[in-house]
Amino acid sequence: MLPNGAAGDHPLALLMRRWTMRSSLSASDRDALASLALTRRSVQRGAYIVHEGEAVTHCSVLISGFVARQKLVNTGNRQIVAIHLPGELVDAQNLLLDRADDSVQSIGQSEVAMIPKSAILDLIATRPEIGRAIWLDTIIDASITREWVVNLGRRDARARIAHLLCELYLRLQAIGQCPSGQCMLPLSQEQIADCMGLTPVHVNRVLQMLRADGLIALRAHRLTILDWAQLTQVGDFDGRYLHDRIRA
């Protein structure tokens, strides 16, 4: 089995598969994408791909692994604002912005394909469908971020964590990383806490509740959903906000 789901031969295979299923990409567009000059880079666990405030010259597509977009507050605490999975652009918004307004950090080991912004912008100029695909990606990312706002603002810890697990499970399923109802979930409890605005201690207690209630199994970075119906109910989860980031 493939570790980390580096599916397909081409580094951008997952990205192109997603865009193609959305039916917004011709074969010729695919060829153009496939011949983009890109730098493949292996990123160590905890290493940064983008630094907040820095000028950005490249955009990165995640090939394998998990990465977190995050910001720091003045108390030194961290808030994760997005989790990105393989096949996603980790900083699409930087295409049109000069400076990164958040940092991107690798969770565990990961691989990215770095593409110069200018190369993508040139491609878009002649192939509007590719620009449209990236734009739609930024729109779906924004939809997910808004659901996180709802999560953080109006759901308690139990619902928040259940909701996050539902979301990641569906998004992993969409890229074929949930064989037999299980998926790898390399997030530590501290990282879950930084996603959901909680402390690691409380995340630990809530996860124990979810396990005790028979909703999930989570051990050694392996998540199993034991009762999807109840988990979605606890998390007040309705996956429509994911748009095309669902279903294989």
Next chain:
Amino acid sequence: MLPNGAAGDHPLALLMRRWTMRSSLSASDRDALASLALTRRSVQRGAYIVHEGEAVTHCSVLISGFVARQKLVNTGNRQIVAIHLPGELVDAQNLLLDRADDSVQSIGQSEVAMIPKSAILDLIATRPEIGRAIWLDTIIDASITREWVVNLGRRDARARIAHLLCELYLRLQAIGQCPSGQCMLPLSQEQIADCMGLTPVHVNRVLQMLRADGLIALRAHRLTILDWAQLTQVGDFDGRYLHDRIRA
């Protein structure tokens, strides 16, 4: 003085001014925008402009007033995910999505210009700069939403509210609605609570603290910043995430 800042003659004047200052719009693009067929609509306080889950055929530009984008959770509570000010597209993401994933409700009375999605998409097809401008708007909206995630996740009530007031003050200033250091802020304490994931009762207590500390005056929907330096410090506020939504 103009009520609600309906500046300029054309309904889209504020929008075009913003895009022009960003220097991404030619005079010919402006003319094309100005001759768009649009329906001007007056919206009563509390009325809905977009309903979550519904098919969307038009996009709306806010001409005057304030509107809130929001979602409901299963407890019946509301979370506001964005506040839109005059000159902004209130549902740009619906251009590329079939169904609205949040509702848009008017705060106080407002006016919008409704434009058929097809008209905008046609315009974009021949004038990529306009598509680029809308795309950049969605990107900046997403940046603001991410900052809200940080606010909700990692700041206490006092910092959250201070931060929100700083943001709205700068955004109002950018559209010339802060003569002499004051601005209209038609949000009720309950709506501030729904923005920041708090209860109206607690918002009330925090606002009293901010007033007692001499940071703000807020009465009758009129906000005055008394100590910008301290307010930004309390709110851990750095306006760079607003990108071009700042400065007049």
Next chain:
DNA sequence: CGTTAATTTGAGACCATTCAATTTCGGTGG
């Protein structure tokens, strides 16, 4: 000037935090 919405106040309960200390886990070297 009456009616309704919005703001304000108080007291008690609760969810999540803080601060430690302990245990388990995954990886490494002897």
Next chain:
DNA sequence: CCACCGAAATTGAATGGTCTCAAATTAACG
């Protein structure tokens, strides 16, 4: 193969920020 190590997970007890539920007061509006 086992001892060791740092990181992650787990547990406990006390604190605290925010909520809940009323009730009272003030402001907005026709």
